Amino acid sequence: MIHEPKFEAAEPLRKALDAVDTNEGRSTWSFHVxxxxxxxIAAVTWASYDRWSGPVMNWLDTDSANASPANKRSVQRTAxxxxxxxxxxxxxxxxxxxxxxxxxxxxxxxxxxxxxSAARPFRLAATxxxxxxxxxxxxxxxxxxxxxxxxxxxxxxxxQVVLNRxxxxxxxxxxxxxxxxxxxxxxxxxxxxxxxxxxxxxxxAAWTASQSVAAAAxxxxxxxxxxxxxxxxxxxxxxxxxxxxAKIKKLGAHIFYAWPGGWGRRAAFTSxxxxxxxxxxxxxxxKPAEPFQEPDAVNFxxxxxxxxxxxxxxxxxxDVGGRLDVNxxxxxxIPKPSETRESFAKLRDNQHAPSPAGRTVSEGGGL
Numbered sequence: 218m219i220h221e222p223k224f225e226a227a228e229p230l231r232k233a234l235d236a237v238d239t240n241e242g243r244s245t246w247s248f249h250v251x252x253x254x255x256x257x258i259a260a261v262t263w264a265s266y267d268r269w270s271g272p273v274m275n276w277l278d279t280d281s282a283n284a285s286p287a288n289k290r291s292v293q294r295t296a297x298x299x300x301x302x303x304x305x306x307x308x309x310x311x312x313x314x315x316x317x318x319x320x321x322x323x324x325x326x327x328x329x330x331x332x333x334s335a336a337r338p339f340r341l342a343a344t345x346x347x348x349x350x351x352x353x354x355x356x357x358x359x360x361x362x363x364x365x366x367x368x369x370x371x372x373x374x375x376x377q378v379v380l381n382r383x384x385x386x387x388x389x390x391x392x393x394x395x396x397x398x399x400x401x402x403x404x405x406x407x408x409x410x411x412x413x414x415x416x417x418x419x420x421x422a423a424w425t426a427s428q429s430v431a432a433a434a435x436x437x438x439x440x441x442x443x444x445x446x447x448x449x450x451x452x453x454x455x456x457x458x459x460x461x462x463a464k465i466k467k468l469g470a471h472i473f474y475a476w477p478g479g480w481g482r483r484a485a486f487t488s489x490x491x492x493x494x495x496x497x498x499x500x501x502x503x504k505p506a507e508p509f510q511e512p513d514a515v516n517f518x519x520x521x522x523x524x525x526x527x528x529x530x531x532x533x534x535x536d537v538g539g540r541l542d543v544n545x546x547x548x549x550x551i552p553k554p555s556e557t558r559e560s561f562a563k564l565r566d567n568q569h570a571p572s573p574a575g576r577t578v579s580e581g582g583g584l
Contacts, residue, residue: 298480302387304458305448310404312457319455323472326455329463331475333444334483338437339380344492351494353431355393356380361419361427362409364471371469372427374443376434378473381447384486387476388447392435393494400497411503442466445483446473 294302304310314322341349356379364375382388382395389395398406405411434440443449449471450456462474463481475481 297478298387298476301458301461301476301480304461306399306404306406308404310456310458314455315453319453322455323452323459326460326464329465329475329477331463331465331477331481333442333465333475335439335441336377336381336445336483336486337384338439339384339434339490340437341435342490342492344494348492348494351496352392352435353428354496355396355494356431356435357424357428358409358415359396359407360430361424362414363407364469365420365423365427367469367471369426369430370440370442371471372430373434373438373440374446374466374468374471374473375449376430377440377443378446378449380434381445381486383490384488385447385476386485386488387480388488390488390491391494393496394491397495397497400502413503415499415502442468443473444475445481445486446475447481448474 313319341352356376359379360372360375364371367375379392379395383390383392389398396407397410400410409415443466446465448458448462450459452467452470452472459472459474461477463477464472465475466473476485479485
């Protein structure tokens with residue numbers, strides 16, 4: 218008779234091993250579930266980054282147009298960089314030379330040998346329709362009031378400077394924040410936000426042209442001629458800060474500058490667009506000390522001008538030539554010498570040609 222061995226003593230060990238296997242299975246299953254949930258959260262976070270990053274970054278980064286100096290976040294800057302910010306955004310920025318002296322000073326300041334690299338395209342991040350509209354409006358205002366009657370390239374250059382600032386850590390990280398920086402302070406970055414110009418009604422054609430330039434810039438158009446320029450000024454003034462920056466381009470009535478050294482190179486433009494725009498109402502804008510002489514601007518056509526007069530125009534009171542309105546597609550053209558010679562030769566030949574027989578002067582139409 219064969220006896221089967223009994224393993225009663227080994228039964229507790231077998232149950233313990235079965236329990237270990239069950240626990241390991243549960244642990245593996247729990248790990249896989251956790252991993253799947255983590256990856257799903259990461260994917261959703263990455264996909265929706267442009268939606269939530271704007272408000273969050275705007276809350277973290279209080280270095281904006283409406284932030285008080287006490288609340289501004291500390292930024293690691295060199296002494297030279299801080300000096301450049303102080304002279305371009307502080308009280309020294311008010312010191313300027315004007316008139317004929319400014320023209321001489323600007324001409325004497327040489328262009329920088331610093332490389333000019335085209336900026337990276339700016340594209341309006343996914344944001345609310347209201348924020349997108351505010352960005353469009355602020356950029357259009359900057360283009361119109363700063364270069365509304367400049368050639369197309371001049372308008373595009375101004376738009377490029379605004380968007381370059383949005384991407385540079387020395388400035389606010391929104392379009393309206395850049396345009397309205399300092400509009401309630403002593404020194405505003407764009408003069409039209411604090412000199413009362415916003416209370417004047419825009420000229421329709423120039424405003425429409427500025428809107429088109431703004432829309433293209435926000436959609437990724439880059440004006441390569443001004444590179445990473447962050448500053449400019451009209452050629453009939455010479456600000457205190459001009460010699461401290463890199464002069465890179467003269468375009469139309471404006472001279473453009475970039476930060477000197479590494480701070481002006483494309484790699485330094487690291488700020489991320491917040492997507493949150495604040496457009497001040499006219500009640501928040503400083504009104505002019507004296508009322509505008511609107512009739513002079515509105516009825517300018519009566520004096521023979523094709524565009525509103527500007528302080529830089531040099532006309533005699535009886536000069537009805539005015540400036541050429543490039544927004545209407547008009548261009549200034551001087552005839553070539555060959556064209557004038559041909560016209561003169563034809564006129565001379567007609568005058569000296571003998572009259573046909575039997576034909577009197579009166580038959581030819583007279584003089």
